[in-house]
Amino acid sequence: MTNNEWIDRNRKYTLIDGDSGFSIGFAGMDFTTTDLDRMTNKFNRAYHEMAKIEVGDIKNPDEQRQVTHFTDRQNYASGKFFARVENFATAIRQGQIVGSSGKKFTAAIINGIGGSALGPQLVQFALNGPYWNEKNEEARRGNLKIYFLDNTDSAGFADVMAVVEPETTLVVTVSKSGGTLETRNNMIACEKFYAARNIDFSRHAVAVTMRDSGLWTHAASSGWLELFDMPESIGGRTSETSIVGHVPAALAGIDFQQLLAGACHMDTWTRCQDYLNNPAYMLAAMWYIAGNGKGDRNMVIVPYSDRLILLSRYLQQLIMESLGKERDLDGQLVHQGLNVFGNKGGTDAHAYIQQLNDGRDDFFITFVEVLKDAMIVPLDDKTSMGTYLHGFQEGLATALRLKSRQFINIKIEAGDAFNLGMLIALYERAVAVYAEFININAFHQPGVQAYKLAANVILRLREQLMQELMELGEFSGTAAELVGKLELTENEVEIAGLLDKAALSCPDNIISRCYNEKSGWIYTIHN
Numbered sequence: 001m002t003n004n005e006w007i008d009r010n011r012k013y014t015l016i017d018g019d020s021g022f023s024i025g026f027a028g029m030d031f032t033t034t035d036l037d038r039m040t041n042k043f044n045r046a047y048h049e050m051a052k053i054e055v056g057d058i059k060n061p062d063e064q065r066q067v068t069h070f071t072d073r074q075n076y077a078s079g080k081f082f083a084r085v086e087n088f089a090t091a092i093r094q095g096q097i098v099g100s101s102g103k104k105f106t107a108a109i110i111n112g113i114g115g116s117a118l119g120p121q122l123v124q125f126a127l128n129g130p131y132w133n134e135k136n137e138e139a140r141r142g143n144l145k146i147y148f149l150d151n152t153d154s155a156g157f158a159d160v161m162a163v164v165e166p167e168t169t170l171v172v173t174v175s176k177s178g179g180t181l182e183t184r185n186n187m188i189a190c191e192k193f194y195a196a197r198n199i200d201f202s203r204h205a206v207a208v209t210m211r212d213s214g215l216w217t218h219a220a221s222s223g224w225l226e227l228f229d230m231p232e233s234i235g236g237r238t239s240e241t242s243i244v245g246h247v248p249a250a251l252a253g254i255d256f257q258q259l260l261a262g263a264c265h266m267d268t269w270t271r272c273q274d275y276l277n278n279p280a281y282m283l284a285a286m287w288y289i290a291g292n293g294k295g296d297r298n299m300v301i302v303p304y305s306d307r308l309i310l311l312s313r314y315l316q317q318l319i320m321e322s323l324g325k326e327r328d329l330d331g332q333l334v335h336q337g338l339n340v341f342g343n344k345g346g347t348d349a350h351a352y353i354q355q356l357n358d359g360r361d362d363f364f365i366t367f368v369e370v371l372k373d374a375m376i377v378p379l380d381d382k383t384s385m386g387t388y389l390h391g392f393q394e395g396l397a398t399a400l401r402l403k404s405r406q407f408i409n410i411k412i413e414a415g416d417a418f419n420l421g422m423l424i425a426l427y428e429r430a431v432a433v434y435a436e437f438i439n440i441n442a443f444h445q446p447g448v449q450a451y452k453l454a455a456n457v458i459l460r461l462r463e464q465l466m467q468e469l470m471e472l473g474e475f476s477g478t479a480a481e482l483v484g485k486l487e488l489t490e491n492e493v494e495i496a497g498l499l500d501k502a503a504l505s506c507p508d509n510i511i512s513r514c515y516n517e518k519s520g521w522i523y524t525i526h527n
Helices: 003-013 033-037 040-054 069-076 080-093 115-128 154-161 181-195 214-222 243-251 256-269 279-290 311-323 353-358 385-402 417-438 446-472 479-486 489-505
Strands: 014-016 023-025 058-060 107-111 145-149 169-174 205-209 226-229 298-304 340-342 363-370 406-412 475-477 511-516 520-525
Touching (some): 003 014, 040 058, 040 069, 069 417, 080 226, 107 181, 107 243, 115 145, 115 417, 145 154, 154 181, 169 181, 169 243, 205 214, 214 226, 226 243, 256 417, 279 406, 279 417, 298 311, 298 385, 311 340, 311 417, 353 385, 363 385, 385 406, 406 417, 475 479, 479 520, 489 511, 489 520
Parallel strands (some): 169 205, 205 226, 298 340, 363 406
Antiparallel strands (some): 475 520, 511 520
């Protein structure tokens, strides 16, 4: 490709929103106008199916649910729930609502997993920065420090509890179903942690869940400070512009109305039927063409902004949970999906760009550049730190282009709430459009349910094992010998894993182990 051809291609395939300055360029992807023309029927189908979403048709047929994250946010900022959340956050900030000992809240723990955590984490990190909790109350303008419990890992729980003061810490438990086990575990651990310090947890607890869920019932019966209900028609991974994202943002002083405004602005742009002028349709088309409609190329997300480093983690869930499906809408076995990974530029140049530039050609990169520097940091009379970062991004794009490696360029004017809302909405729409291209349901997650069911089997096996060990008496031997004695030989591998865990973490210390060079691990049961 000559330089003039490259210039012409950029002019033709760069979409710009003049109002916001948001731009997205597809010139670096390997496609032709003919490739797009061949997708005309897919574009038309996607347009009509997107319209069905917005008029309230059932678009999650497996669970017989509407999909309302696009439409609900249009009116959310003017509704009663928005005002209620803002008023609650204001009352917390001003000390009108206090903890059980009368002390003003200074911190909040957001207890959730998946979409209930990744969206709030992205927004908090992107807009308040990584060192928000190290700022004093004046620098935070009275807003709360924000911590996250997003797994059922005792290390994560211990880390958070080591730095918070429970008397002045709010706990916000977020679970759409109200029964998510990881979130429930953290809630129970928090309740016990507070009770052990004679603190009334109910005066420190808030729930965000569907009305009448198990969490809702528990919170209501326990007299928690506040219960915020979320709609069944919004999935966790598309919930950031709903009350799920609003409560953590409001407590941290983030302008959630601007986030919504940016998302709605992108929604308006991506409703355009002309796919050549619709950034979500073009983005989905690039994914489809690059991956042969089967996800044959990995998606690499590289934001040139430290504060957007969590964007790749957020998009991993949004894209991979939505598109990674075993069967299509007709029940055909398809094993669809898109792998997503990423880092931040220019750290990426010292992490994995060597492979992307010289190694396997099995990917495409999406660059996200923030044009306005957070601070002008001069390095000499001619340049600044931000200019160097821009140069690194452009240099990498040029190097990739000369190697015929594929990339997309997204540019936003500032790393603010409005532009972040635009990014979130762009990818939400692109995911929904791509799902129509490949005829799958983007709004359910049967694979997630499958692992939960399998985990429950292991947990029930552990209960059985521990009960039988209590009745066994003294024992010392290998896992194979133990399962033979318990008549559980078909579960030898799983029981060996349970014994390894219990030997180091069982609170009753009834199991220990030592390694024998000949026999392997020897487990001793102490009764």
